[in-house]
Amino acid sequence: MRCEGQPGSVLRHCGLFVLLLFLFGYILFPALKTLETSLTANGAFSFIHYKEFFTNETSRLPLLNSVTLGLLSVIACGSMGTSLAFAINFYEFPGRSVADKLLLLPLVMPGIIIVFAFVQLYGESGMVTKLLQLLLGMESPPFTLSGLTGILVIHAYTQYIYFYITVSIAIKQMDYSAIESASNLGASQTRVFFSIILPFLKPAIIAAAAMTFISGAGSFTAPSIIGGNFKVLTTQILLSKANNYMGIAATQVSILTSISILFFIVFRIYEAKSQFTSSVKGVLFRPVAIRNSLYRILIRSIVWIIIGSILLPMMTIVLVSFVPSSSWMVDYFPRVFTLDNYSAIFTSARKLQPFFNSSVMAIVAAGVGLIVAIPSSFVIVKTKLKAKWVVEFLTMLPWAIPPSAIAINIINAFNEPTIFSLNEVLVGTSILLPLGYLIRSLPIMVKTLNVSFQNLNEVYVEASKSLGGSNFDTFKNVAVPILFPGIWAGFLLIFIRSIGEYTVSVFLYNATNKPLSIAMVNGVFEYNLGLAMAYGTLLIVLTFLLSLIMSRFLGMSS
Template identity: 55%
Template structure:
């Protein structure tokens, strides 16, 4: 018995040591290394690079633009996402279940695919743009009323891809609003405005704050839209890539640290505000029922709005699929493509060079998921099920990448692993195949951690104790009790990570090599080489994979 206890204690120490080694080596150490690089000059340690940054107008403008973009993204997406959440879940909207599923589509669609779809629709030579140009005379317009470029163009794309954070969180909050609390307020003579301001808004405020945090961080870390349609609107992510491309790694490191600092500052402020604004209903009842709309005019307006939303959401996806069948070299001058074929798909699946990016992305996405499972699962167990002294440190380390923009993660990887380190077995990883999936892992591990943490919270200790009391071995307890409960969460997290990794673009831009060129880079190359059909075929394959995976996730049983 004593020998088994000793063996179990040794195993726990080994797991915790390996976990801390991994988190410090691949999350904390790269951040510290980048900070060190930003301070190194010819004369030793100095803040000269920071002084240079704030004395260089283009850098300051890029920083200001990034902050403005982040704040405006929160405002625009907050308005759209919250409004949609109320329309679908607070009111009895026509076809609400179908609309709800469609509104969730952007969460599984890679941002790069959406950016290119919008360019093909609303860009200078886009389908919608060309259509409007032909109608200019009839409409009496001197110029097209919109332009998909600069700040407005980026926000337009952000509105499509990032409202989802507000929509999901506020929808959940609305479904949990206590119906009895509202009824009690009505019985006491409260007006609709008073109910809205004193009950509903305070109840959903935590959801809005949580959504604001992730939306701001996604906004200031946005790279696909600013790099492709940003034009003269320069932001920090594009400036970091420019510095890296010119081999000014000290400047790039400085820019990364400043952008990361802004992100952490916003996180700290919003977390503080969130803790002050916690609201809990004092009446424990049931969730609200969708409110009926008796006014036929309002109902008709909502139906028109519903169909408009469906069209707006589906149009980019339909565009990707339609253009993926465009015959190579045929769509040059005409407004709409006229010749279609399977040539782009045949090229992908018959030419090894064209198929390689898809296979690379799939393999690296699986490697990412495996690494995330290996780290997030024991970390979640330690946080939820043990009294380990330093579990707060483990949680802080594993959640740190959540507040670091993707561009910063990529630069951190370069600075940390461009020379031998103990964490890599004294190997240089820059230029190696494995560095890109490691970087994917660092960016995605907080998501897997949140998923596995919820799974372990659902694991009642009574079940484990009951298994032991029935003389079940540790292996039997894990196989028959623990795994059935935590596996659905792990599988769901795995599929989400594979979806998010397979179309990842920002980190890939910095770290890909000839050996692991991902599908996102192949898409960009296809666009710039005027192989639009081939690029859209890649995008269509990614979308199909994401949709199939999302259906699989929805079928996973919840414990």
């Protein structure tokens, strides 16, 4: 692509070239380098790593476990998320709006915090586990939060949100007149559900299933902490990387990525074939009033019980943050409360450093993300360039790549000098971790900004210019007010997703930029649970406040 022609055309073409160069250099190129590494042995092209992988049962089992975990996560999260979406959005009852906002909380809660909270509640020595053991007079715990079952419980808690959001949106956009017409013609509620409602929702359910499978199969946090003997491919990738078997790690990453992309494509094809169009004039869906008092009480009770179970882990983290770490060595339940854990953080530069590191890296990731996402969204939404599909493909590609794979891709790409690293070796430096945060979060930032650009109606721009407004005045008075809420919402969303991120962090951090999530894990394994939970509480408070601000901006941009 050559930057020549009229000044405006030169600027556009050069800008597009730089954007494509960035997307290729930091998203596609790292993935290709990992593929190359997996196909190289002793400096020559070879399938030896793949042969060893598929002929070794010890290697194949984690792959089977990962696929199984992904599929079971779809079933568990689909059942929970879809049911809650129906209960909240299909029916009308008091407190529905509040319940809807509370059910979105797991979206902004870092996964590492949730895992630790579940362990503290439902682990072998967890408070709920021990309470039931004492009440029932049992000699051993009634259950343990470990293995496949424990991971699925945490996935159901953290990933139901994919189904809840997509199905909720689909229900709100449902054609109510089609439902009324079918009911007026004598169709039973069962017939209406399977012939009208389910076809409307099927594309949303399939889209959520694709995201949940990729997230489930590529899960690292829960399997690494409570997986026990249930080994998955992501934990094996870290083990290979830790032992410097980068050829094996690259092979594992390539296989996991290929499976994720394959399932993503299959789900998207099926989603496209499942589009449902009503032949009846569309009427905005209205929540249905529940006339049966017993059924109304049952629905409300189930919803609020689930909300309570969602809030309980977060409240546990806050509670434990005020308990001296030493007390857990002799007590199952907190007896003494103190501010010492917070005092230790704010009076020690070493203990405060991880919070500072994570904040700075999250700001960098979000800031650079905006620089990349704004022109990407503009090209995707507002232009008819032939290259727009390339921009959309590259910005959405990280959505189909598990976080552990993104981290290994970055390591393979920048463990030697390249044009994209300015001929420097970046492995071992502090720049890789915020880069990992950026790549992982870029798709959701672009999706957020796409909404803002779709709201930027060309009629407003032309009207401003016809009234004598300059390009600068039009940009300042028309474009900025429309785009600004989406830009800030995107920035805050990436900051929230990055500040407590664990999977990418465990692969890419070094001693100089240890993030908050790693400090929390270290605190737990060093028997300093109170300090770890104090970190977690600070993170919860920060993400909650920022999510409130983000919600306001998202509301302004929609």
